[in-house]
Amino acid sequence: MLYVVGLGLGDEKDITLRGLEAVRKCDKVYLEAYTSLLALGLGPDATTTLEKIYGRPVVVADRELVEQGAEGILEEARTLNVAFLVVGDPFGATTHSDLLVRAKTLGIDVEVVHNASIMNAVGACGLQLYRFGEAISIPFFTDTWRPDSFYDKIEANRKIGLHTLCLLDIRVKEQSVEALCRGRKEYEPPRYMSINTAIEQLLEVEETRAGKVYSEETLCVGLARLGTSTQKIVAGSMKELLDVDFGPPLHSVVIAGTTHVMEEEFLSFYKPS
Amino acid sequence: MLYVVGLGLGDEKDITLRGLEAVRKCDKVYLEAYTSLLALGLGPDATTTLEKIYGRPVVVADRELVEQGAEGILEEARTLNVAFLVVGDPFGATTHSDLLVRAKTLGIDVEVVHNASIMNAVGACGLQLYRFGEAISIPFFTDTWRPDSFYDKIEANRKIGLHTLCLLDIRVKEQSVEALCRGRKEYEPPRYMSINTAIEQLLEVEETRAGKVYSEETLCVGLARLGTSTQKIVAGSMKELLDVDFGPPLHSVVIAGTTHVMEEEFLSFYKPS
Numbered sequence: 001m002l003y004v005v006g007l008g009l010g011d012e013k014d015i016t017l018r019g020l021e022a023v024r025k026c027d028k029v030y031l032e033a034y035t036s037l038l039a040l041g042l043g044p045d046a047t048t049t050l051e052k053i054y055g056r057p058v059v060v061a062d063r064e065l066v067e068q069g070a071e072g073i074l075e076e077a078r079t080l081n082v083a084f085l086v087v088g089d090p091f092g093a094t095t096h097s098d099l100l101v102r103a104k105t106l107g108i109d110v111e112v113v114h115n116a117s118i119m120n121a122v123g124a125c126g127l128q129l130y131r132f133g134e135a136i137s138i139p140f141f142t143d144t145w146r147p148d149s150f151y152d153k154i155e156a157n158r159k160i161g162l163h164t165l166c167l168l169d170i171r172v173k174e175q176s177v178e179a180l181c182r183g184r185k186e187y188e189p190p191r192y193m194s195i196n197t198a199i200e201q202l203l204e205v206e207e208t209r210a211g212k213v214y215s216e217e218t219l220c221v222g223l224a225r226l227g228t229s230t231q232k233i234v235a236g237s238m239k240e241l242l243d244v245d246f247g248p249p250l251h252s253v254v255i256a257g258t259t260h261v262m263e264e265e266f267l268s269f270y271k272p273s
Numbered sequence: 274m275l276y277v278v279g280l281g282l283g284d285e286k287d288i289t290l291r292g293l294e295a296v297r298k299c300d301k302v303y304l305e306a307y308t309s310l311l312a313l314g315l316g317p318d319a320t321t322t323l324e325k326i327y328g329r330p331v332v333v334a335d336r337e338l339v340e341q342g343a344e345g346i347l348e349e350a351r352t353l354n355v356a357f358l359v360v361g362d363p364f365g366a367t368t369h370s371d372l373l374v375r376a377k378t379l380g381i382d383v384e385v386v387h388n389a390s391i392m393n394a395v396g397a398c399g400l401q402l403y404r405f406g407e408a409i410s411i412p413f414f415t416d417t418w419r420p421d422s423f424y425d426k427i428e429a430n431r432k433i434g435l436h437t438l439c440l441l442d443i444r445v446k447e448q449s450v451e452a453l454c455r456g457r458k459e460y461e462p463p464r465y466m467s468i469n470t471a472i473e474q475l476l477e478v479e480e481t482r483a484g485k486v487y488s489e490e491t492l493c494v495g496l497a498r499l500g501t502s503t504q505k506i507v508a509g510s511m512k513e514l515l516d517v518d519f520g521p522p523l524h525s526v527v528i529a530g531t532t533h534v535m536e537e538e539f540l541s542f543y544k545p546s
Contacts, residue, residue, distance in 0.1 A: 104542050
């Protein structure tokens with residue numbers, strides 16, 4: 001049996017009783033680490049903290065292991081109880097859906113334990129969840145790669161008054177071009193996009209595309225470390241948010257669409273100080 | 274301090290460790306009962322089950338108490354630790370946002386404990402969460418009241434290829450017109466819209482509006498009791514889903530927009546039998 005267990009957004013205490021019960025009966029426990037260690041705010045001792053609560057050894061499954069070695073995990077799940085822990089909800093990321101499809105294709109029993117994810121916890125910003133359109137991802141721009149297809153999605157959402165959740169780039173265990181060329185397993189230091197960088201890139205794209213989809217004056221909400229005890233939420237124009245120090249990652253941004261009275265009332269609690 | 278604690282979607286075991294810790298240190302514990310008792314699949318002994326886990330008496334706060342008597346709860350939260358428990362996530366329903374705004378306006382400290390809600394757990398159907406547009410609510414039609422403004426929202430979503438989550442009507446503690454006229458506190462039996470009724474109403478509206486926004490052949494996913502042990506998910510055309518017996522509530526429907534290969538592969542596990 002494969003248990004795919006959502007850990008929620010905060011720290012080790014955000015697992016559900018159902019999730020904890022599942023983990024405690026598992027023979028093997030994998031922790032998806034692509035975003036986990038940081039998102040859980042647990043630092044380098046993450047597995048130790050988790051192992052204490054679970055009473056089980058925890059194996060950190062990095063991106064390579066998940067993308068290339070998931071066969072091994074699935075093979076084990078044929079005969080053992082295996083837990084695969086993910087930050088947020090199991091359906092928050094495409095990678096996990098892929099793992100589920102592969103498990104089901106192989107005829108392996110799967111049980112999913114849901115939890116909060118950015119996709120619903122973003123409601124904490126005061127904008128109503130049901131009024132969000134398609135969510136977009138903003139990648140780090142490089143000198144030669146400045147993809148802007150998210151601009152069209154923001155436009156489509158804003159045309160019908162919907163809010164847009166922007167998920168910001170995370171670069172963990174990325175190989176440098178040089179390392180790739182030399183065939184070395186060397187990784188660049190992790191990078192997490194800040195709200196400030198995201199807004200700079202958004203404004204750059206508006207300047208290039210010039211579709212008047214949004215501007216410096218457009219109302220946005222910056223959310224840092226959502227669901228943790230150090231969560232910081234600020235609502236203001238893009239220009240205002242550029243100057244706000246949101247602190248450590250993870251960050252996300254919401255570009256507001258048409259706002260209702262109650263949404264505005266709620267947002268007023270998050271004005272820049 | 275007011276703790277607003279999400280209970281998730283399944284039963285008493287879906288509370289998080291953080292939520293449980295908060296509840297256990299509270300002087301008063303209210304359970305929002307508008308959808309709770311049923312959604313949690315706990316039946317009439319719900320409070321007893323919860324009280325055993327929490328080690329605290331649980332007061333069921335029905336809709337009237339929340340909408341009219343929230344002042345009392347907020348007043349208590351000035352001097353006591355008060356927990357307000359809601360099914361799903363605290364930001365799933367407008368009522369709870371309203372409570373939060375009122376608490377903040379009164380200067381009462383609020384801590385929110387997130388959990389899974391239909392808004393993110395719907396990813397279990399195999400359609401990618403980030404590709405959902407505005408969510409709609411489908412109300413029970415009556416002889417004289419057949420509102421169809423949701424049709425325009427479905428159209429807007431489908432035009433840009435997005436999926437639409439349809440939340441189905443729940444009628445709990447509704448007063449009959451007769452009782453209202455006589456000023457009596459008499460309630461009609463609870464009603465929960467089924468997937469079948471929702472699709473009948475959707476098709477009726479398409480027939481009336483004739484905008485070719487969707488048809489009997491449109492791919493939908495029916496989700497019953499999502500996140501519980503008896504969860505049932507079936508993907509098929511509207512016509513196919515009309516004949517599926519999804520069992521007891523709560524039900525919801527997703528009208529698929531443009532689907533990607535991985536989404537289709539995932540949906541294939543949920544074909545009607």
